[in-house]
Amino acid sequence: MRLKVSPIKKPKHDGAVICVSWNNTEDVFSCGDDHKLIKWNLATNECMTIATFPDELYPTGLHLFPKINNSGKKSQTDFILIGSTDGKFHIVNYNGRIEKSINAHQGACLVALWSPNADGILTAGEDGCVKIWSCNGLLRSTVVESDVSCYMAAWSPDSNSILYTKRHHLIIHPLQAKSKITKWWAHESVILSVGWNASNNLIVSGDEDGYIKVWDTFQQLIFTTKEFVHPCTSISWSPHGDLFVAGSFNKLSLHSDDGWPNSSLDLDVGSVYCVAWSPDGTQLAAACADGHVIFAHIIDRTYNWKNFTCTQIGRKVIAIKDITTDESDQLDYPDSVVQIALGFDHLAVATIKQCFIHKLTSWNTPVTFDLKDGAVSVILLASRCMCIVERGRLSVFSYTGRLLASPQISSHSESRGRASISLGPDTLASVDHANPTLVHVYDLPTATYSISRGTGDNNVTKIKHHTVVCSLALSQTGPINERQIALLDRRRDLLVATVKDPKQKLSVLSRAVFSIMWSTESELLVGLKKEAIVCWAYQKNNTRPELTTTVISIPSSNMGHNPSIQCVENGVASIYRGKGSTVMHISLGVIHVEMVLKYIASNMWSEALQLCRTLKDTKLWGCLAEMALEKNQLDIAEEAFEEVHQYAEVFRIQHLKNIRNSSGNA
Template sequence: MKLKIASFKEPKHTGAVVCVSWNNTEDVFSCGDDHKLLKWNLANSECLTVTTFSEDFFPTGMHLFPKINVSSNKHQHDVILISTADGKFHVVNHNGRIEKTVSAHQGACLTAQWSPDGAGLLTAGEDGFVKVWSRNGLLRSTVIQSDTPCYCAIWSPDSSAILYTRGNALVIKYLNNSSKITKWKAHESLILCVAWNANNNLILSGAEDGFFKIWDTFGQQVSVSVKHDQPITSVSWAPSGDLFVVGSYNLIRLCNSNGWSHCLDRPSTGSIYNIGWSADGTQLTAACANSQVLFAHIIEREYTWKNYSCTQTGRKVIFIKDILTDQSDELDFPDRVIQIALEFNHLVVATIKQCFIHKLNSWNTPVTFDLKEGTISMILLAERCICIVERAGISIYSYMGRLLASPRWGARPETVGRAAISLGPDSLAAIDQADRKTIHVFELPTGLVVRSSTDNTAFKITHKMTVSHIALSQTGPINERLLALLDYNRDLYVVSVKENKPKFLKLGSQILSITWSAETELLVGLRANSVVAWCCPKASTQPDWLTLTTVSKEIADLGRNPTLINVEEGVAHICRGNGSLMHVSLVPFPEKLLKHIAAGMWSDALQLCRTVEDETLWACLAVLSWQHHQLAVAEEAFTLIRQYHQVCYIQHLRSSTPEKPFSNENVKVH
């Protein structure tokens, strides 16, 4: 993955560009020391001068009104908030006319930002004050009074707190509790820029000491960069929270959310004062000291699934290859590609106007349908359906392009991260963004076209702790659908989504990442120095059985914050803390055994266990055959794992009740 950087041959500004902001996925506003407000259109490479302000108008920051209700008047959101060096902030409409000017600070007003919900705005200045204002520019409160300049202040993702800088320290001030403050020393010198992401709830800071650092909301350091030669002048999270970009003098760096670098470019731009991401997370723009506005988009994103590999090689071009047959092709699309998903024998590509569904055995004949809006933040795939997360809402489609459901639970789709939503073959689960202890589960139709959210069967599951990560199992009937969840204590639980009174069964603790196998009910979790596989998560009702069917494998040098990518054929694919990939083989043939049992092939399952002679496989066979009432198989399996009390009980049952026959053939028990 890397950035493809472009700029106009001749700068359109005549002074340093101080701030940039996206209007939509194709339009950018920029403002600089030449007093001009320019509008850039990336689709046709045009630059228009919206207005020229007065000679004493020197901007320090700019922020467009957040796009909350996209169905309303399109010009309602083209409202620009600009802070200036004379201590004022200005509300400017889309035509460049100043609607309101407010004197906010003594000295320069260094930053101004709309709240994420659009209910108000904040400003911070050289006088050390941080103030909250109404949308109409009326002062609500002076939140902070300090004797040192506040160079940066931003809202929390839920508008309940303000993060601001105080010298080399970061401070979080909670508005609903006037006494609650979280403060920590973040850098050795002056902090110049901060960013707070809504999806991962992590804070990014850059300072004059040449370091950028990642923090959680408790002030604990998640990652720290190498020392740069120059101060870090700008930082910005991608909306999805999986990437961020850092700007410095003649430097722009694209990084993963763990802090390791994807690419480093050294354009001759001078200092990069401000960086903004487009809403779809595929493009960015930067305000540069040499009068240029820099544009970049992400290319060479790579996706793999089994023997298929897919790479985005250009804005509209994708290269796909079957590694086994060496068959390859280059797919050209009419519009810019913004999201790609490769799984379950399908390649799904979303452009700014349409969605293309390719079958991997015939990828040149896609199914297409139009999108509601060209701002897609995520595509999730399951065996029978597709989930598309747009700013306009969340939609479920079949692989034939038919709309199946439009689940609603009051969340803003752009704030829903990958850890907070999970798609199964017949259900969708999502964490409530207002109350993160609550999980909404929607039962999805499999064939009928459903266009109203009221037609979806929805119910809630409430956990005792705040939930950070959820994952639905991908196999079996919906009555046996399991939901795995991680809470903020890093404890792992599973719960059946169809129970009237859900019972949370604890599987383990200190789990960093989880994933289900796409083909079986194998659940894999990652600890700081080991990978754990629960072959029979339903056995958690019996602690002894759970221990027998769980395998843990020690791994060294995983680094900080490793993540599980997926599990295929019993092999866990892990991304280490430094970005490198690792492949770890779990117990021998675990998924093959589970596939045999799911298909009712008990004789094949027995033969596999007798051949491999692994105690964990025998334990899995014992537990599953007991759950499926296959007493003959269960008796042999429990005998070989020395669970003699269970063997005696099975013998008692077999002698007193008629035995249920196998689904395929009788098995001779040794």
């Protein structure tokens, strides 16, 4: 994965460009020390000067009013917020006319940002003050007063908190009264740039010494790197939250969300003062000190599934190949490719206008349907359906392009990330954005289980946890009434529940787990722990610690920093090592365990018993014992528990059989 810069032409600004911001996927606004507001159209490769501001207006930042699904705010969507060195912020319309100028700070107004929910304005200045304003420019509160300049600030994704810098410190200040303020020493030098990820709630910061650090909101350091020789002057997360880009003197670097650099660009443009992503996350614009506004897009993203691999080799071109037959093809699309998903015998490609579903057996005859907004952030695939996240809205489609469900989710959910959603063959799970301790599980219509398209309360199961849920995963096999869900909370506890269980209870399966994934072929759950990969073949009985025969642990000390599981198929786990490079494939040694699970799922008890007798493996007998007892196969359970030397269970089963026989004789 790397950035490709469009050809750089003669600069249109007469001085340094200080700020850029996207209006849509084609229009970009820039402003600089020449007092000009310029609009760029990437479709026609034209630019025009919208306005020339007064000589005393030197911009420090530019932010367009956020595009949100709120008709009540529609009248304000054509306004631009500009901060300036004279301590003011200005509300400007798209024609360049200044509607309002507000005196905000003594000294320069270094930060001026609309809130993500379009309900307020955040400013920070050289005078050390951080203030909240209404959208009309009325002061609501002075959040911070300090004798130290605040160089950078940012809104939280839910608009309920702000993040600001104070020399070497990062500070999270909730806007609710009497809420706890979080402050920590983040860098050894002055912090110049910050960004708050709307998808996974991570924070990235850059300092004067060129260090870049990634944090969570609990002050834990995720990653640090000395990326630049010169100060890190700008940072910006992609709208999808899976990447961020950082700028410095004559350099741009692209990083994955865990901080590892994917690629870097050496430029000849001076310092990069501002970087901004397009709404679809496929392009970025950078404001440069020599008067250039440069544009770049991402290429060479690679996706793999079984024997298929596909690579985005251009903005509108994907190369796909079957490595077993060496058959390959090049797929061209009419618009820029936004998201790609490969799996379950299908390739799904979302552009800014349409979604294309290719069968891997016939690449050139895709199913096509139109998108509402074209801002697709996530595509999830399952065996029977696919889910698209478009501006926070969830839509589930069949592979024939038919809309199956559009669950109604909570407001302010534009930041819905991949970790907070999971798709099964007949269910969809989503963490409630407004209350992240709550998980909604929606039933989906399938060929064997028909429900209405509307997602009323009868088709929604709510799972409540006592702390924040960070990620979740639905099992991929079995009937809907046995569908299981695994959760990871912010303490890294792994919890499992059966969705349709009337006595639904979240049971702690393990602790200190970093990543989880279900096998696509059986009820095998795989998790990553420190220097180990752990497989749980049976998750429903975790109250007896002596029964560990259904847990398989594979030592592994080469998983890198902050690893995550991409998929589990054919007994092989594909693990992203977190080093911005490769995905490693590790055999779990669970082929026979999965065979037993498949036999039991198909009610083939004699075949499962014969396999265990042949291989004489304790893990197989343990799985068979637990599941036979659950399914009331007492004879098989008795033999299996005897093989794993759990004689207390053998005596209990014999007692149950005697009771059953006595009842039968009576």
